Amino acid sequence: MPIYEYECKSCGHVLEALQKMSDKPLVECPKCALPELNKKVSAAAFRLKGGGWYETDFKSGKKKNLAGDAGSSSNSSKSA
Template identity: 40%
Template sequence: MPVYEYRCEQCTHQFEATQSVHARPEDTVCPQCNKVGATRMLSAFASKVKGSHKPGFEEIRAYDMLNERMDRFSKLPPAMGKRVDVTPDMMSGAGAAAPPEGTDA
């Protein structure tokens, strides 16, 4: 059950009360003057995350797995032929190879 902070309307005494979430603030009795009619005040609260899930945990784990797979992939031998370093000319299409001689192109 949550702890709420109250201020009495009659004597302005501030106090805390452990109540159900469904309890009405108007029915809360002041411990100092024993009168009904307290006002619930806004206050800070603390929360605790239980378990292994923390914000961002799944995303961090996914990126770690991706990086690990990419490292393994870079160490594999090429599927066919020799591995060639890609140059900027290859990417722009300027270094396109001419068709072999003796063929109609």
């Protein structure tokens, strides 16, 4: 479940809430009890980097590492 960040427009209170994507956004501030919460846009708590499991898993033979094969041929043409 994602963690959403909220800020109250009335009192400025900031909070995080663990919610399902299908849950309705929170509206009532737990600090001042006014319906002034606004969902903030924030960065994800994780970052995807690297070749990824899908590049190397569940493949056999010469298809085992497609990213490495493409990278080595482009590197050799750059160095020549």
